[in-house]
Amino acid sequence: MVAFIVRRVIAAVLMLAVVSAATFAIFFLIPRALGQTPEGMASRYVGRDATPEAIQGAVKRLHLDDPLIVQYGRFAKGIVAGEDYSLGPRKAECPAPCFGYSFNNNQPVWPTLLDRLPATMSLAAGAAILWLIAGVSIGIVSALRRGTALDRAAMTVALAGVSLPIYFTGLVSLSVFAYTLGIFPGGGTYTSISENPIAWFQALVLPWITLAFLYAALYARLTRAGMLETMGEDYIRTARAKGLKESTVVTKHALRATLTPILTIFGLDVGLLLGGAVLTESTFSIPGVGKLVIDAIRGNDLPVVLGVTMFAAFFIVLANLIVDILYAVVDPRVRLS
Amino acid sequence: MTTAPGSSAPDSFLELRDLRIHFPTEDGVVKSVDGLSFKLDRGKTLGIVGESGSGKSVTSLGILGLHKGGRAKISGEIWLDGEELVGASVDHVRTLRGKKMAMIFQDPLSSMHPYYTVGAQIIEAYRIHHKVSKQVARKHAIDMLGRVGIPQPDKRVDSYPHEFSGGMRQRAMIAMALSCDPELLIADEPTTALDVTVQAQILDLMLDLQREFNSALIVITHDLGVVAELSDDILVMYGGRCVEYGSAEDIFYRPEHPYTWGLLGSMPRLDREPTERLMPIKGSPPSLINVPTGCAFNPRCAYEGRTGGKATTEVPQLAETEGGHLVRCHMPPAERRAIWENEIKPMLEST
């Protein structure tokens, strides 16, 4: 088991290294290949009235004239060991993990990310609880009542749910519940939970429901399909042949097998969302990681874009890791392999 | 007995009367079992033989009541130890399952829950029907594992199914089925997934255990070799119906149905030259939705021409030919026997 975990952790770290290199390549190598010069990149960050000296100064300050491999080395070193940055009259220490300083507001990226994380986490956690409960229970009931009107209705709604773009659902819900009926506050009213838990809750109700609706629809479909497949398994027949009550067959035998892969996907989905729910956060103006990165992309703020991408990849890889390990715990067959 | 369905309790331990199990699907009604009747006494073994899709597994699950409450339409009667089960409540049949009647499934790997230890699954089976503590049940499980010949049962009880070899898994499966001393044991292709030497061990084990528990045993298989070793009586199924029924000797030495001949012909035998051609049955099993008109076997039957056209128009009756030996064929008994004696048997014995 220990060896298994160690192996998985090493694989995860390698994966992050690959992702970081690829990310770096996409944001630095591709522009370079398309003819971008260090001066060209620097000119974005020196204001409207940049003198050639100022541009050269920015090139030097941001080390844009170094070979890309050196730049990547510095980027990687910053993440692992930290890096010093010039803020003018003095050097600023940027401790590991250091993703550098925003080109646009000169703030270190890592604390900014951490600062944005609670909003994203609030959104993801609330929605995850909702969709897991709703999606899975609807899926189970649908599978057990297969072919009934209930099943058909639930699956129609679920199909509609996965067919609706989330920003559209979001806008419609804002339009109806916030601006027409005034039941919930509108977009951009997110408040941190420590500041005002009630406002936090109110502001997140619509985003939660919007995000959870999409995922619940998906999970209902997944759970139903998984449940149907499991209910057709030989070991379910065996359980019935033993004389087990149907309820026991469902809860003890079928659910465990059905939910294990669902939980796997759940872990990955939550991991994905923690890296920023770009569309939901944009639609509802929630100051989370996703909103941060969209703003950063629009503002050409490469360090922030890189940081968020790495951050998001980290969560995906971490989720994969946790899921792998959990799977090994839940499914005895995995341990040997 | 084939034509006289009664409603009173029979003498035999198990009796099926005109059992029909139909599945309505969008493609049509699948008549998996279509009028099946037989009897079985305690201590006796019945072999049910047929190709896949002939309805034999559906029959066994039907007896256990596992089609109840689903989409299946079930009619006819199943009498077990004086009780009628088709009309009995789902819940009542459930209490009989595992205790009064148990089943050994074909593929023990997929038939055992991968997430629970073998011990846990036997314990669960035992505790459904016996109000005992987990410790007692565990002792019983170890005991059962030992009895089916699993070495170091006190250790293996905590192993998962995937940690067992195929043969050991089948033994564990049998241990689970026998944990509540069932009076009726149904084994569905118990040895298909095993290699030949292990097959023999498992078959021996089942015979021993049957004797020990004096239970009635139904062995379902497509392999005549298996039933040859185990069975007192043999029932050949085709297209959801019984086409021939008789004692093991009847079936092996005096078979009268062309389909049975085909089965015998396609049975590999160790005493035969490997170079020799088997006698395969041409074609494939019939659709259970659109069963061929007349005799279901007619499209594949080499003797279809000898029925005077009845094969394609009229469903043959299952009729007694002599001493409890039943055959469903349009050809007159004498002609059937003659074909067997003169054409088929010499071919099979042409060593």
Added chain:
Amino acid sequence: MTTPLDVSGQAMEAQPEAVLQGTGGKAIEGRSLGQIAWTRLKRDKAAVAGAVVVVFLVLVAIFAERPFGGLIALFGDSPNIPNNDLIDPMTSAPTAPLGGISLEHPFGLEPVNGRDIFARILSGAQISLLVAFLATLVSVVIGALLGVLAGYFGGWIDTVISRLMDVFLAFPLLLFAIAIVGALPDQALGMKGNALRIAVIVFIIGFFSWPYIARIVRGQTLSLREREFVDAARSLGATNRYIIFREVFPNLVAPILVYSTLLIPTNIMFEASLSFLGVGVNEPQASWGGMLTRAVDYYQIAPHFMIVPGLAIFITVMAFNLLGDGLRDALDPRAR
């Protein structure tokens, strides 16, 4: 099966291996798998409805602007012509009630410039479907190829391709797409303007969704590899290439068809999301996601401008999903 597209969220429904490994025990004689599937599909009312809508949409897209101005010209207004006289300059909303919905403008008018939404929806349908189809084609080609290689050869090839899929799945996809499309030069590869943009969007969507196809194909190939007819071919001395193309591929057509059909709506959503985030096709070419972006500022005063393109996306995606679900059910009765 549409993936939840919030940013990066892209988890496919996980029932890959189960699909299409034979039609189960109830043997039905005399009809091929294709015929059976067709019969089943015809009976699935939802799938038929989906198919009808899909065919309708494809026809609408094809004939939207051609020949001779196509359907758009037939119904009057052009998608890019402003109608400022129908807009209240003080509020930027259409002067007439209900967003200016009328016989001439069945879906109403765009705020600010008064362009005809009906024409723009039709025009946008071309982009949506074109991008979705082509992107699906790209991912199917890449995914099928790599999936077969991984599944058939196994060993280090499988390891490399599987790891590659993991890496791709670990990327916050939407972020990359936005960044790459945003950093696009104006002309490259002999293309420029919208042609280049569409090509790049197609490539990105296709390039990032191939692992979903590859995963399924790999699984299928793994099991096909062990099947008798492959053994038979091999024992007859067939080359790997022959086996892959003549023996394995034909058996992959059904699952690839099903999952391509289910990938199309995902790609429609993806294109719409890119357009919504401002990195879709260039103006004034209409796109549904782009219309929704514009609608964000006006949904309180001109809700029709949000609802119409939203419903267009919804109906299209739903139709493809219904059809895809139906196809899957038809080809794999066990999944019902």
Added chain:
Amino acid sequence: MRKTKALALAALGTTLSMGLAACGGTAGGGGNNTGSGNQGTGASGTAFNDAYTKLVNASDAKGGTLKFALTDEPDSTDPGNTYYAWNWNFSRLYARPLMTYQPAPGEEGLKLVPDLAEGPGQASEDGKTWTYKLKKGIKYDDGTEVKAADVKYAIARSNFTSELTDGPKYFAQYLDAEGYKGPYKDKNLDDFKGVETPDDYTVVFKLKAPFSEFDFLVANPQSAPVPQAKDTGLDYEKNVASTGPYKFESYEVGKQLNLVKNENWDPSTDTTRKQLPDRIEVQYKQNADDIDQRLLNGQIHVDLGGTGVQPAARAKIVGKPELKNSSDNPYTPFNRYAMMSTKVKPFDNIECRKAVQYATDKVATQAPWGGPLGGDIGSTAMTPTTVGYKPFDLYPNGQDHKGDKDKAKASLAACGQPNGFETNIAVRGDRVKEVQVAEALQASLDQVGIKATIKKYPSGDWSSQYAGKPEFVHKNNLGIMIAGWGSDWPSGFGFLSQIVDGRFIKDSGNYNMMELDDPTVNELLDKGIQTTDTAARNEIWSQVDKKVMESAAFMPFVYEKTLLFRPSNLTNVYVHPAYGMYDYTWLGVKQQ
């Protein structure tokens, strides 16, 4: 122009319908126009655009918290590192430059008054040396006194370092400081020869060439003093040494700034500011619609950006008289226009440029800005609020400016392109309004056979790599470029020089995108900036405007306006013409 920011000298032009005489006298010094004092007690007593011409809700009541909200975040709160017009307005709450604008609506607000300085700059005979005397006794919030060296240091850091890049670099451009490496590389301030400080209260600027509008340059917040010992470079924004009526209490970058009263601010040294609220809170990165909502509800007092309300709120305000009466619709310093490249065929032929001028439906290009509330249809390079502005229209394009196809076709024929031609319209892709303008323009041109393709470029690289790079423009055939401009200091020179002076055509970062290099224009600009007489100077600017328009390469769409809302609990409100938004140093709040 990298960001939406800049100031304008706003001399209210004759097109303004309201009489400016009504607001005689400055709003400062407590002397208000007699009527407004009574009216100011309730918002209901005010009318649409009232704060444009007079002080509304006048009150000297102190206390309360003044709340601002902003959709964006500032480039920096450091007065030496910012280029946003609103921030030049806002930073005066804690930073005092040498000169500042008189606090008054209308024309009076465009005049400069000394702030840190005792009086306006004294120019030398040759116009190349400008001397300012500092007021004595002006203190930082920690009680230490402001010294001349601090002003010199502030100029040095904001113009000569590669770290503080966000502000303009006029001092670097005009000061005679050849070879100076900036205070971060060269710690010895004496090496900075462009500014001299003979004593603690005298600052002398040494220029390369005469510059008669230098007072405007030092009204830029970059001249606000910074003690060298306190400078932490890019981090200075977190703890600015305050000279104004407020000082930093706390600042979370990108989230919130809280200001409290600066006890060391002495009102007797400051004639332009008030200190009414107890504290000032600013929330950054707020949702635009939410800001409007809270503004309408009175939960916040001002949308800090001064760019006006969103379409949803605009519709509400337009629809309800009581809301409309609490709003103002001032000009911003911006002109929104298209430039046609004189170096890209066929626009090298003036007749083809004229064809575009005539063909364009300017009502359609006005709509994206928000219709009449978003700007008046323009016909000149300078805006009505620029000194020297005179209205004229060289290319009347039909009734209501909806385009004149016949004239356009005639011009096309004269150009030798009777059937039209193909060209490209470059636009900043992330600016939705500008893209909508491009779409409208494209549709107009299509009517006369000019087939234009819209090319979107990211605004971040717009001037450095795309429209601002002539080589790129030529290579990619960018005939028409959609742009906007607001000047950095209030004069025709400030507005026009960067965008029309042929000698300002740069290889990159070029704002004269039409590449107009007309010797007459260049000479007039030189002549103007050396003319010390204001009236004569302003006359020259209007001549420049006409010359530019004669080239037909500059096509204005709108003189931008915004719709500002003032909640009833906001007191002491007027639109400061130098910023085109409310004077943030004057505001107070009504306590509930």
